[in-house]
Amino acid sequence: MTLLVLLAGCTPGSQPPPPTPACGSPVETGPLPQWARAGFSGDARMPHVMGRRGDIVAAVFGHPLAVTRPDRSSNKILWVSKEPSPPGDLAIEARLDGTEVSVQRRVPGGPGPSIIDLPQSSCWRLTLSWPEHTDTLDLTYA
Secondary structure, three states, X not given: OHHHHHHHOOOOOOOOOOOOOOOOOOOEOOEOOHHHOOOOOOOOEOOEEEOOOOOEEEEEOOOOOOOOOOOOOOOEEEEEEOOOOOOOOEEEEEXXXXXXXXXXXXXXXXXXXXXXXXOOOEEEXXXXXXXXXXXXXXXXXX
């Protein structure tokens, strides 16, 4: 009886479940949120990742992010905070998903332009802290 139930689930018309994303924060390719468009013109379409709390966006100029770039371009990320904050650095703890491997990065002066290189290809879970704010997001490096 169990065999019949299993076979019934594999009929040609059935659809497999959607794949689970390897990294939890999707890279959006549409316009940046309205609050993150200062300094951009037009509809401000570019790859970006929203923080889980919605307090920060990573506008990814170096998309796709990569550990090694044969063209010598950079992993440029513009960090934009939704709300103004007192002066202070943006501290980043990046943890390799599913491991205890972590590295720290710092963006002097708080959210703004940065080059964020990470040591290994995979999904990295970033905890972002800047004065009076904390958010998290995932970035995939190829």
